[in-house]
Amino acid sequence: MTIRYDRPVSRSAFLARRLGFFAAGMLAIVILAHRFGPLTTPDFVALVAISTVPAALAVPLALIGLARLWQVGALGGVAAAWALFYATLPLGLTGWAAMRYLDRPPIYDVSSDLVDPPQWLRPPAARQQWMERPPVTQATREAQYGAYPGLTGRRYEGALDRVYEAVRKVADANGIRIIAERGQEFAVPEFQPLAPAAPTGAADPNAEPLSVPVPSPRPEPQLAAPSLPPEPVGTVRLQATTRTFALGLPFDVVIRLREEAETTLVDLRVASRYGPHDLGIGAEIAEHYMHALDAELLGIAGD
Numbered sequence: 001m002t003i004r005y006d007r008p009v010s011r012s013a014f015l016a017r018r019l020g021f022f023a024a025g026m027l028a029i030v031i032l033a034h035r036f037g038p039l040t041t042p043d044f045v046a047l048v049a050i051s052t053v054p055a056a057l058a059v060p061l062a063l064i065g066l067a068r069l070w071q072v073g074a075l076g077g078v079a080a081a082w083a084l085f086y087a088t089l090p091l092g093l094t095g096w097a098a099m100r101y102l103d104r105p106p107i108y109d110v111s112s113d114l115v116d117p118p119q120w121l122r123p124p125a126a127r128q129q130w131m132e133r134p135p136v137t138q139a140t141r142e143a144q145y146g147a148y149p150g151l152t153g154r155r156y157e158g159a160l161d162r163v164y165e166a167v168r169k170v171a172d173a174n175g176i177r178i179i180a181e182r183g184q185e186f187a188v189p190e191f192q193p194l195a196p197a198a199p200t201g202a203a204d205p206n207a208e209p210l211s212v213p214v215p216s217p218r219p220e221p222q223l224a225a226p227s228l229p230p231e232p233v234g235t236v237r238l239q240a241t242t243r244t245f246a247l248g249l250p251f252d253v254v255i256r257l258r259e260e261a262e263t264t265l266v267d268l269r270v271a272s273r274y275g276p277h278d279l280g281i282g283a284e285i286a287e288h289y290m291h292a293l294d295a296e297l298l299g300i301a302g303d
Contacts, residue, residue: 105143
């Protein structure tokens with residue numbers, strides 16, 4: 001008589017795999033919809049937090065399945081392992097965000113110039129929904145200095161036109177899209193090719209005129225379009241937008257160039273478009289850009 005041994009089945013392990021797969025799939029859809037679709041950042045944050053609920057339920061169920069495998073050899077060890085893998089994705093992202101939220105100061109706007117931050121050309125406007133945030137104050141600037149003391153402006157011993165060209169080049173290389181600029185006329189090189197000189201010989205009084213001016217119609221009177229006050233001489237401001245690579249979190253950027261004597265001072269301001277906390281990403285964007293600009297203008301950077 002043949003004895004057949006039927007292994008017990010751990011239902012908790014297979015349930016954990018379903019919950020973990022659902023959480024990971026939901027997270028992937030939410031990230032794609034935020035990075036490439038119409039999903040706004042407040043909705044993105046809320047849905048990511050919701051995806052951690054089934055992931056958190058999957059972890060103890062998977063551990064029960066592994067314990068059943070060890071104790072009685074129950075089926076479900078592979079399912080429990082997959083459940084832990086799936087649950088790690090939403091729980092890892094949420095844990096990373098929570099760690100940064102507690103470790104970094106609650107600020108969303110950083111600047112390399114704490115006394116006179118570069119001003120926006122177009123003040124960013126976004127509906128915060130449930131992620132309301134307080135205005136930027138001197139206390140937040142002091143908190144920034146305590147957290148990111150290395151975030152400072154750069155002074156380059158070069159002409160404004162050369163630094164301006166490098167600023168735009170580095171912005172394009174780092175996915176920073178410029179949407180407005182003011183004062184770019186100050187970055188035109190001083191040297192301009194001269195027009196060919198007219199012949200200096202005496203004119204023939206009997207010669208026919210080379211051209212006769214044609215009268216043009218009188219222009220109609222028009223109302224002057226309202227314009228912003230001009231930039232101070234030697235100052236250029238560029239406003240841009242950028243997104244983080246993986247999650248697509250939107251940030252607004254202002255770059256200011258000021259020519260002083262024979263040097264050019266570059267300052268940067270980065271602000272998260274949503275929420276009262278940028279998780280330290282704004283400072284990382286600013287520092288990465290400044291380092292890339294230093295590399296582009298290698299040899300002319302000063303203190």
